[in-house]
Structures are given as structure tokens and as C-alpha cells.
Amino acid sequence: MCFLELRTTRLKSAKMMNRGCLLIFSIITTQLMPFKEALECMMGEYKVNGQCCPTCHPGYRVHETCSLMTGTTCVPCDPGTYTAHRSGLKDCLQCKVCDPAFGLVTRRECSPISNTVCGCSPGYFCTNMKDDDCEMxxxxxxxxxxxxxxxxxxxxxxxxxxxCQAGTFSPNGTLDQCLPWTKFSSSINEVPSSTEAMSLLRPLVEALQITEELPKIGS
Structure with a gap:
């Protein structure tokens, strides 16, 4: 009889201890949650799964996150992708494509550590420039x-x-300055000689010759 009472007492004590342990664990976990959320990593680290892991160098991405026994495993970016800074990215960034449909040409090819740099085709100008890289x-x-x-x-x-100001003209809008009109005689009976006629027409002829020599815009 005494043996049964002793065993029952021990079982009750064990249950109470288990409940006490669970209560203490719950309290500790609750108290530690704010610290976990407020975890601040050092420079060159990134936060993942409640811990700080070393970042990968430019041109690399995270293959496996760190553990208590190992550091971050990094692998090189695939062709056509890049990372310009240290990071904890699992995927490298896609390289930009300079689309000719938007008047863009490639100024610098993409590399594992830098994105493509685009410029404008001849006859075009950039409407959205960011750090010497044109968007459109x-x-x-x-x-x-x-x-x-x-x-x-x-x-x-x-x-x-x-x-063009009054008294000047531009035959096709490609000149750097307008040409002056030549004044004809107001008398209807005065007919200019061939020499005078050539002198009167010379500015127009020269203007046409100049415009033919100018390269076409956008060529």
C-alpha cells in the first residue's frame, strides 16, 4: 500500500515538473522573440532564418545559407546575370537588353559584376538618363x-x-543660319541681265549645294 502511494506521489511530481519545464520554456521563448526580431547583422552579413550569415562577393550568389558549423556557400552568376554589390541574393539579377526599337545601342556589355550600359543611336537623344545609362x-x-x-x-x-527672321529664308530647315532674300527691282520694265540674274540666284544655288552636302539626320 505504501509502495503504491509512493509511486503515485512520484508520478504526480514528475507531471508537475514537466508542466513547470514547459511553462519556463514558453516564458523564455516569449522573452527571446523580440531579441530575434531585433537582430542586427554586421556589415558584410545578411539576416536569414533568425541568424546572420556572410554575404557573397559581387559576381556571386548564395547557393547554401550558413549554419552553426559552416559559412555561406556562394557560386558564380550564370551568363547574362550579375550582382554589382555584396549580397545575400539566391538569384543573380538579369542583365539589361538595349532595345533598338527604342533607339538604344549597347555602350558596355554586361559582366558578372555590372549591368549593361545603353546609349542612343545616331540621330536620337536620351529622355531618361541614369548614371550614364539611358533607358529610352x-x-x-x-x-x-x-x-x-x-x-x-x-x-x-x-x-x-x-x-527665320523677316527678309531671310531656309529652303529645307537644315541650315545653321537663314539666307537673306535678294531684292528685285520694283520696275516691271527693268529686266536683269544674265549676269545679274546669276548674281540674284547665287544665294539660293549655294543654299541647295550646302544642303546636299549635309549628312541626313539619323544616318
């Missing part, structure tokens, strides 16, 4: 007859056109 290009403005080119377009700036 637009064709240069084309000046119309009666206008002259005040400033020719570049890769960063559009063409600027200006209207």
Missing part, C-alpha cells in the same frame, strides 16, 4: 523649311529650331 531614346527634332538649326541634337539634347 527619341529621334531628334527635324527643322522645317523656314527654320534654321540653332543647336544640333546630341545624345543628351534634342535639336533646337528657330524661325
Amino acid at each position: 531614346c527619341v529621334a531628334h527634332r527635324v527643322c522645317t523649311p523656314g527654320q534654321y538649326v540653332k543647336s544640333r541634337g546630341t545624345e543628351r539634347n534634342n535639336t533646337i529650331c528657330e524661325e
Whole structure:
């Protein structure tokens, strides 16, 4: 009888101890949660699964995260991908493609540690430049007859056109300055000689010759 009572007492004590242990574990876990969430990693580390792991060098990605016994396992980026900085990325970033449909050309090819750099095709200028890398290009403005080119377009700036002033003209809008009109005699009875006629027409002939020698915009 005493043996049964002793055994029953021990079982009750064991159950109470187990309950006490579970309660203590629960309290400790609850207390540690804020510390886990507030975990701050050092420079060159990244947070994953509640712990700090070493980051991978530029041109590499994480293959396996670190553990208590091992560090982060890194592997090189695949062709066409890159990482420019130390990181804990599991996948490298895709390289940019310079799309000719947007007037873009490749200025610098993508490498494992840097993205592609795009520029504008001849005859285009960039409308969205970020750190010498263009996102989109637009064709240069084309000046119309009666206008002259005040400033020719570049890769960063559009063409600027200006209207010819009174008494001047531009036959096709490609000249850097407008030409003066030649004044004819107001007398209907005065007919210019061939020499005078050639002198009167010379500015127009020279203008046409100049425009033929100018390269086409966008070529």
C-alpha cells in the first residue's frame, strides 16, 4: 500500500515538473522573440532564418545559407546575370537588353559584376538618363523649311529650331543660319541681265549645294 502511494506521489511530481519545464520554456521563448526580431547583422552579413550569415562577393550568389558549423556557400552568376554589390541574393539579377526599337545601342556589355550600359543611336537623344545609362531614346527634332538649326541634337539634347527672321529664308530647315532674300527691282520694265540674274540666284544655288552636302539626320 505504501509502495503504491509512493509511486503515485512520484508520478504526480514528475507531471508537475514537466508542466513547470514547459511553462519556463514558453516564458523564455516569449522573452527571446523580440531579441530575434531585433537582430542586427554586421556589415558584410545578411539576416536569414533568425541568424546572420556572410554575404557573397559581387559576381556571386548564395547557393547554401550558413549554419552553426559552416559559412555561406556562394557560386558564380550564370551568363547574362550579375550582382554589382555584396549580397545575400539566391538569384543573380538579369542583365539589361538595349532595345533598338527604342533607339538604344549597347555602350558596355554586361559582366558578372555590372549591368549593361545603353546609349542612343545616331540621330536620337536620351529622355531618361541614369548614371550614364539611358533607358529610352527619341529621334531628334527635324527643322522645317523656314527654320534654321540653332543647336544640333546630341545624345543628351534634342535639336533646337528657330524661325527665320523677316527678309531671310531656309529652303529645307537644315541650315545653321537663314539666307537673306535678294531684292528685285520694283520696275516691271527693268529686266536683269544674265549676269545679274546669276548674281540674284547665287544665294539660293549655294543654299541647295550646302544642303546636299549635309549628312541626313539619323544616318
